[in-house]
Amino acid sequence: MEGKKLISATDTQYSGTLLKSLNEQRALGLFCDVTIIVEDRKFRAHKNVLCASSTYFHQLFSVAGQVIELNFLRADIFAEILNYIYSSKLVRVRSDLLEELIKSGQTLGVKFIAELGVPLSQVKGISGGAKDVVSETLPSSSDPKGLESQKSTTNPSTKNVVAKEEGPGMMPIITEAFSISSEEFSDSKKSKSSKDEEEDDDDDVIFCSEILPPQNNAAAANNSNTATQTQVGPSSVGSNQKSPAVNSSLTTQTQTTTSVQKISTNNGLLAPAQTQAKSDISTCTSAQKHLSPNTIVAIQSMLSSQQSNSSSIISSAPQKNLPPSINVVVHKQHISNSSLNQAQTSSVNSSPSTSASAGSSSPQQSTSQKAGTTDGSGVQKKKVITFTQEPTAKPGEFKIKISDVFTGNAKNSPTASGPKHIMDGKKIITLDKDTEIDALSTGCKVYANIGENTYDIVIPIKEDPDEGESKGNNEASINDSPNRKRMKLKHDDHYELIVDGRVYYICIVCKRSYVCLTSLRRHFNVHSWERKYPCHYCEKVFPLAEYRTKHEIHHTGERRYQCLTCGKCFINYQVMASHIRSVHSQDPSGDSKLYRLHPCKSLQIRQYAYITDPSNSIPIINEDGLVYHVDPGKEVTATQEQGEDSPDKQMTWDDIFPQPGNQPVYRNTPEGHSEFEFVIPESY
DNA sequence: TTTCTTCCTGCCATCCGTG
């Protein structure tokens, strides 16, 4: 330093410009890295922006993937919140939406919106007039002071509210002149940065207990020797409010029933024998053949400093879909500095069960669980999986609860860090009230799905990209990769449950279970709409190719299913089967072949070789008299019997789509989404 | 209640990219 002058300069317009630019990018879909589905609407956004604005997203995105579905708020409400996030403004929000807006803001941990009620309550007429329109704006975001205040732990109570209300017909304007910092968010960031600053929040800070790194658990233990309850999910961040869901989960927890069987859980995979050695206990009751779609699942996670307290319990009431005996293998990401296995295995003894055919991966799955289970960190997680029969539930319904108890001590986790709400200890995650969860197992990311009366967070395991598909051999990957940041997600659509050695793939969105992963993948498109299958004849779009095909058949009127008894043709299997049952009193699904499936000639679909073409075999019916009228606006009713018309009227693809120039046109929407606009050629 | 329609998912044939 030789006495040279130091020059500082501040671009006071920068923050505002930056925000504006981000908003423009969002509008154009530029660099958007997350899709949030709310009701029927999809919102593209930037994770970083959401994380910086919402404690909920901050927590969620630490592990979540690119597609998120939120069902705890309305789309229009979320749109307003999103607009605020990207503009710092609430513009012309109907006051009758305010309550819900505030509620959602609290849920999402958007402090400004969450605390709108305070200033607005001081503005008369806001709550009363249903037609009031509220416009609220933060101080200029370009105000450097405002920015600074964001980083400080500004006391919300210091906010200086200036509200203006205008008469009917005029837009009431409420202006708040106060620092916009989100306290929780700031604290969270500070806490994190101070304790774990070398890690990026994206991959390392796992706020949800299910995959909470042991050090975090230990940190939690530091704070309290007794397990305290922390909510994970909307209510766990940015708001002290307890959601109804939490209450629900608590309530159901008390309903845990019946027999308790040992379940071994560890921070890694457990061999059956090792399972016994572990403190985790899981109880499971009842014979269940298959995981029920109506299962209610609650996951309860607890943090505990008492390693000896670790236990997992699975209890369950009878469920129609679950095998009588359940081997629940829950792979979870409990990564400790020491060589903890990533996957947590919980197994419940079982008797031979079910006729469900095992998926191709099932056998391997069971054998893959043999991986060592030592954690060596002194940090253990207690997992309690509870299958409970809900009092009001139908006989087939029950709930599953999983309580994870993290144990350990601080000295084992020098880098322990994490949001306070995690550290508080026990954490309850309630998985969906109405939808089904059949099992729990590994997955690749956290997914939150909040229902009306409850909320759920499904926390699949992040898997090493290099390893097989959650075969349970996570040990090596974990041990070999002390850097948890490298635990990238391989799947973001499912997690897994192993029951009696069978693998069930659970949709992270709706919790449906699948034996076949391909089935789940196919199903998941109904959530993500990654692929769209538009009808070639009308404007309908389907999430499954098969749905479209069957729908298009109604346009063409082709009847491929022919009753071999009377020769009548039908448009689909169901109609044909119904006919055979009612008219011929026979069972079409019986051993004898009572119908013939003709090749599809009106649509260009994959033809199976085993589908015999009657024209090449026994000509049962003449081929005259059938004309396919492909009217884009009309669909053939399935019940319109076709008499003895031939399904094989010579109709080629060219007959239906004659001109090359009339091929359907798909083009990207202006939003840049993966959506396509299907344009039916005029000649149709 | 019955009938019709659509949805759903295990299964598996076919397609397709890779080596």
Added chain:
DNA sequence: CACGGATGGCAGGAAGAAA
């Protein structure tokens, strides 16, 4: 060509809607 993953067609039951 072999292999493996992706795709999607099919069966037949289930659920939902309509009569």
